[in-house]
Amino acid sequence: MKIFLLTHERELLRPSNTGALAKNVAPEIVEQIIWARNTPNPSLLDAINHKNTVLLYPVDDADDSPIESFENIILLDATWQEARKMFNKSPYLKCLARAQIKPRQVSQYQLRRNQPEGGLCTAECVVEILISKNHIDIADRLDTAFRLFNSKLQ
Incomplete structure (x- = not known):
């Protein structure tokens, strides 16, 4: 299993970025890739072409397939507004199945x-x-690690 964090470049500069925390805690599973609109990362394209990859993206038309049935998961790591722009400007993401998760608790x-x-x-x-x-x-x-990180920022 691999989780690809497709990260907006501005997110790298934010002290509130939790994607870096996920990458540091689980480097064997989480891979961070900087989003490039015109030149997508080759390993990301390989995962997309593998056909066992899903985009975790909150949309009304998400596929019914459970996320656990996919080997690779792509997660947009950005503000909500930036994530929408990343999705809209990345044709290579639009071919992917899209899934949502049902959170166990409120953020x-x-x-x-x-x-x-x-x-x-x-x-x-x-x-x-x-x-x-x-x-x-x-x-x-x-x-x-997230709870500790979050308590220090509040």
């Missing part, structure tokens, strides 16, 4: 405004993916 991450109801930050999404894929120990480590 604990309250640092960013304009967060949609039911929306989770990147680290919380990765925790949910790890749990759904039965990587409970790694999910617990990331959840603990």
